[in-house]
Amino acid sequence: MSPHPDSAVVDQHGSALSSDADDAAAMLVGAVKRYGAGESAVAALDDVTIAFPAGKFTAVMGPSGSGKSTMMHCAAGLDRLTSGRAFVGSTDLSTLDDRELTLLRRERIGFVFQTFNLVQTLTAEENICLPLTLSGRRPSGDVLDQVVSLLRLGDRLRHRPSELSGGQQQRVAVARALVARPQVVFADEPTGNLDTRTGQEILGFLRSAVDEDHQSIVMVTHDPNAAAWADRVVFVVDGHVHDVMDRPSADAVLDVVKGLGR
Amino acid sequence: MSQMVRSAARSVFASRGRFLLTGAAVALSVAFLAATLVLTDSMRGRAAADIAEALAGTDAVVQGVELGEPGGGPGDPARSVQRSLGPDITERVVAVDGVAGAAPQWVGFAKLVVDGSSVGTGTASDVGRNWVDDPALNPFRLASGQPPTEVGEIVIDRSLADNAGVAAGDVVRVLTATGMHDATVTGIATFASANAAPLQRTVLLPDAAVSAWLDTEAPTEVLVDVAEGADRTEVLARLSALSDAEVVDGPDHIRTMQDAATSPLQFLNVFLLAFAVVAILIGVTIIFNTFTLTVARRRRESGLLRAIGAERRHVLGGVVIEAAFVGTIATLVGLVCGVAGVDALRWVVGLTGISLLTGPPIVSPTSIAIAAAVGIGATILSAWIPARRAAATPPIEALRESAAEPRAVSRARTASGLVLAAAAIAGGAMAVVNSNPVWLTLAVAIVPALVLCGPAIVTATARWSSPAARRTAGVSGSIAAGNLAASPRRSASTALALMLGTAMVTMFAIFASSLTSGVGTDVREGLEADLVVTSATPDVSTIDPALADRIAALPDVEAVTALSSAEGIVAGKAEAIGGIDPTALPTMFDLDPIAGDLADLSSGGVAVVGDDPARLGGTLEIEFERSTVEAPIVAVVSRSIGGFEAPLYFVDAATLDASVGRQLDAQVFVDLADGAAADAEEDVSALVRDTPGSFLATQEEHVASRGSEIAAFGNFIDGMLVLASLIALLGVANTTALAINERSGELGLLRAVGATRRALRRIVRLEAALLSFAAASIGIAVATGFGWAMIDVTGGTEIPSVVVPWLRLAVTLVIAVAAGVVAAAWPAFRVSRMPVLDLVSGDR
Numbered sequence A: 001m002s003p004h005p006d007s008a009v010v011d012q013h014g015s016a017l018s019s020d021a022d023d024a025a026a027m028l029v030g031a032v033k034r035y036g037a038g039e040s041a042v043a044a045l046d047d048v049t050i051a052f053p054a055g056k057f058t059a060v061m062g063p064s065g066s067g068k069s070t071m072m073h074c075a076a077g078l079d080r081l082t083s084g085r086a087f088v089g090s091t092d093l094s095t096l097d098d099r100e101l102t103l104l105r106r107e108r109i110g111f112v113f114q115t116f117n118l119v120q121t122l123t124a125e126e127n128i129c130l131p132l133t134l135s136g137r138r139p140s141g142d143v144l145d146q147v148v149s150l151l152r153l154g155d156r157l158r159h160r161p162s163e164l165s166g167g168q169q170q171r172v173a174v175a176r177a178l179v180a181r182p183q184v185v186f187a188d189e190p191t192g193n194l195d196t197r198t199g200q201e202i203l204g205f206l207r208s209a210v211d212e213d214h215q216s217i218v219m220v221t222h223d224p225n226a227a228a229w230a231d232r233v234v235f236v237v238d239g240h241v242h243d244v245m246d247r248p249s250a251d252a253v254l255d256v257v258k259g260l261g262r
Numbered sequence B: 001m002s003q004m005v006r007s008a009a010r011s012v013f014a015s016r017g018r019f020l021l022t023g024a025a026v027a028l029s030v031a032f033l034a035a036t037l038v039l040t041d042s043m044r045g046r047a048a049a050d051i052a053e054a055l056a057g058t059d060a061v062v063q064g065v066e067l068g069e070p071g072g073g074p075g076d077p078a079r080s081v082q083r084s085l086g087p088d089i090t091e092r093v094v095a096v097d098g099v100a101g102a103a104p105q106w107v108g109f110a111k112l113v114v115d116g117s118s119v120g121t122g123t124a125s126d127v128g129r130n131w132v133d134d135p136a137l138n139p140f141r142l143a144s145g146q147p148p149t150e151v152g153e154i155v156i157d158r159s160l161a162d163n164a165g166v167a168a169g170d171v172v173r174v175l176t177a178t179g180m181h182d183a184t185v186t187g188i189a190t191f192a193s194a195n196a197a198p199l200q201r202t203v204l205l206p207d208a209a210v211s212a213w214l215d216t217e218a219p220t221e222v223l224v225d226v227a228e229g230a231d232r233t234e235v236l237a238r239l240s241a242l243s244d245a246e247v248v249d250g251p252d253h254i255r256t257m258q259d260a261a262t263s264p265l266q267f268l269n270v271f272l273l274a275f276a277v278v279a280i281l282i283g284v285t286i287i288f289n290t291f292t293l294t295v296a297r298r299r300r301e302s303g304l305l306r307a308i309g310a311e312r313r314h315v316l317g318g319v320v321i322e323a324a325f326v327g328t329i330a331t332l333v334g335l336v337c338g339v340a341g342v343d344a345l346r347w348v349v350g351l352t353g354i355s356l357l358t359g360p361p362i363v364s365p366t367s368i369a370i371a372a373a374v375g376i377g378a379t380i381l382s383a384w385i386p387a388r389r390a391a392a393t394p395p396i397e398a399l400r401e402s403a404a405e406p407r408a409v410s411r412a413r414t415a416s417g418l419v420l421a422a423a424a425i426a427g428g429a430m431a432v433v434n435s436n437p438v439w440l441t442l443a444v445a446i447v448p449a450l451v452l453c454g455p456a457i458v459t460a461t462a463r464w465s466s467p468a469a470r471r472t473a474g475v476s477g478s479i480a481a482g483n484l485a486a487s488p489r490r491s492a493s494t495a496l497a498l499m500l501g502t503a504m505v506t507m508f509a510i511f512a513s514s515l516t517s518g519v520g521t522d523v524r525e526g527l528e529a530d531l532v533v534t535s536a537t538p539d540v541s542t543i544d545p546a547l548a549d550r551i552a553a554l555p556d557v558e559a560v561t562a563l564s565s566a567e568g569i570v571a572g573k574a575e576a577i578g579g580i581d582p583t584a585l586p587t588m589f590d591l592d593p594i595a596g597d598l599a600d601l602s603s604g605g606v607a608v609v610g611d612d613p614a615r616l617g618g619t620l621e622i623e624f625e626r627s628t629v630e631a632p633i634v635a636v637v638s639r640s641i642g643g644f645e646a647p648l649y650f651v652d653a654a655t656l657d658a659s660v661g662r663q664l665d666a667q668v669f670v671d672l673a674d675g676a677a678a679d680a681e682e683d684v685s686a687l688v689r690d691t692p693g694s695f696l697a698t699q700e701e702h703v704a705s706r707g708s709e710i711a712a713f714g715n716f717i718d719g720m721l722v723l724a725s726l727i728a729l730l731g732v733a734n735t736t737a738l739a740i741n742e743r744s745g746e747l748g749l750l751r752a753v754g755a756t757r758r759a760l761r762r763i764v765r766l767e768a769a770l771l772s773f774a775a776a777s778i779g780i781a782v783a784t785g786f787g788w789a790m791i792d793v794t795g796g797t798e799i800p801s802v803v804v805p806w807l808r809l810a811v812t813l814v815i816a817v818a819a820g821v822v823a824a825a826w827p828a829f830r831v832s833r834m835p836v837l838d839l840v841s842g843d844r
């Protein structure tokens, strides 16, 4: 199978962007991220322009070292671009200072790492509510209940991370990312360390958050089966957006991935 | 091997932040130890060298028959009480075959008075002695001017001259046992090459003045010069055949004098060394923590290397070399700082009022060797223990294990700690109940108990403080409390160092306050006189005996009575004996007789201070300088007149004068007439002002001032508290930095989900505050308990009750916590500035 030729391919000059820009949850425009200086400089992102649509589940794929994590970090305000701009909604992240960026992360972004997701000294419930308590808010009972029941964590709330399985820990991390009802959730290989069944479970939760609550989610994955849960797949190669596929199937994704590995 | 050294050096350099802190800890401990040793050496060494030089020409000394053990009063430290020599002793010594020269020495009290005020305060004593004309025997050398020849001429030591701003030719006055004398300074002298004799201010008199001024009939000692060519041992043997005298060989005499001059430093040395030990303990803790982490980090890597066939020593030998590298450099820095910092330490010691070291410090190779060995040895040992433990782990386990230490606290460890703690508490209780200090040795078990229970204490602290921390500081609070328990062993070792520091300060504080109060209690309860005249130097009699009569002649004064004091030997021990007027004193100071009648003192009886009325009717033998008094005990009183050297026995003033010769008064009590004119007190005050060596205090002032000597000691403790907190600061900074390193992923996560930099700093500071608070409060609590038991059991009559200085302890706690927070400030600041992703990836 070939990539959809009529999908909302984003070109390098942003002309096709306008159709998506209005309802984008997050967006990178001419994004460049360079590590190091001089001879040894590496461009992890090389002039990337892409919009992540609101209320949709987007998967990001690409070979190791292609710049997927860098893309997540810069879009989520965890790192700054060397040049270009990153937006969350209509907010230009490059105009924010560290404190404003922190508040933005707290209130408008959810993030799930592959590991290191939980504070060991807090219970599952405290971990879930962390973004809210940090801003001095109490989680509204409804939202908490909803998230907890969605992720089926009810009987685990009083446990500490060390007393939870890997899958349960990752569910807590997803719950934390969802609980503040952020504008967009970024997840960097959230199922990378889990067995297939547990991974499928997590993907199911993410899917239902999108379907039921119109949550916007961007997820990095290596696994074509995981990517098939998404509404759209973005392929990244060498710091460029190589291709975009809407309504992917596992087979179609696998074909593209094979092509990339060439 | 050399490659290993190079790679170790590279590794140290690569993580220089961590090693800088470790190095600083080693350097500071070594510096403190080195400074202590050098200062101790110098104070001793200077005094000893000066004495040896001054007495070099004296081959032997003839002195009175020794009566008993040294008394250790501050006036004449550690010199024994001796029976007076006969007036003809000098002639008898000269007549001995082989004696080339003999110089009698008359020694007594003499205080220089310039412009109406006495010169010099503090620990040194005021000594008057005759100028020896024979230069071989004279310990003093004339620096300028002429020796004294006529009555009324004196020579003074150079430091006295410098302090008073007096030069040869100036007219001054001298207060002695026989009152105030006018004098002209004819010269300035040095003690050998030193400005003054150790711990003494000396006024040198001509022989003609000694009997009138010092009120002594016979010399205190005779310095002997053995003729050249004569057999010294034979001469000594002939001298020892003299009746009513003892002969001391020159070198022995020098040693005795050296011991006497340096003994007041002994207690100071003990304190200083105790603090040095704590400093080193804190240093070792820091080093140990750092290397444990370094090793843990490398454990996985080493597991891999071991799995593919590397030997143990390849893997972790590098760590030990690294330690040797850091230890050596830090020790060198510490030694330099320590020697340079002797002056700073001298200043702190000076807060006690003891300022002895006049010349440059003496740096002995032994001190340097000890400090260096401790520094380097402690560092290597601190690295070797975790390295050995790691090397013993099977490779696969090392590969699997995470770098962090296990959170679980060993139950067996806690249990044995609790057993020890129970034993310690039981020991303390037994000691108090049975008044037997032997049980206190069991109470010392509290220290290992704390070591063993440390991790459990830290975990418990985290659990208990968590709700409170959460309430006051929100989620930051519970994270901070939780972090404390994340590596309980490391937190515990930091806490232990802090605990020991605060415990020590607490013990001293309790001791000082109990002593102050003990010294003050008798005065508070017994004093009834309106006014009290006291000596200028505490516990040394310096009041002109004529003053009492002059005050008595004032119109509005109803009664006056003086108290004199002298040393006598009771049951082989030197004790202060008070001389009182048994009829006048009780109206002004209630000694609270519980048996017998004080009035019977006038018929030659003695009163003893104590709580056992059954002693009444017994007899007491007191050996004085001039005679031995065997007196019936006619009264038992429950109080003395207060002060450090308060007499434990009282005799009639006339009896005392007859036994020791005339004495200056120690205190004069004054009662004003009822309805006395308002300026009556002012009249007394005017008289006292004109009498150097005396101070006037009202009843309240006197009650308040007793024990104020200890206040100077309090300054010293405060100085030590500052030093201890400084070192503890390093400990907390180190633990905080290590903890941050280990948990950077978590801290990064917090930043990622929206914790501001401020929130992060707050968590780190809170953690340090909690740890310091727990450590300091436990340290204070344990030391209070132990100190209480110890003083209760061993305090005796001088410290009848334990007084806990709550305010000072509260301040200590606050300072300890503040120090912890300050120490955490820098690591907290640094971690808050780190990019979020660097934290998350653990890339530092």
Ligand SMILES: Nc1ncnc2c1ncn2[C@@H]1O[C@H](COP(=O)(O)OP(=O)(O)O)[C@@H](O)[C@H]1O
Pocket: A035, A036, A042, A043, A044, A062, A063, A064, A065, A066, A067, A068, A069, A070, A071
């Ligand atoms: N902190 C960094 N310093 C230097 N180079 C980096 C850093 N992070 C990532 N890179 C480089 O940037 C490129 C993209 O990395 P990354 O975004 O992590 O890729 P992916 O997540 O797709 O595997 C890689 O070549 C990587 O080596």
Ligand SMILES: [Mg+2]
Pocket: A068, A069, A070
């Ligand atoms: Mg990645």
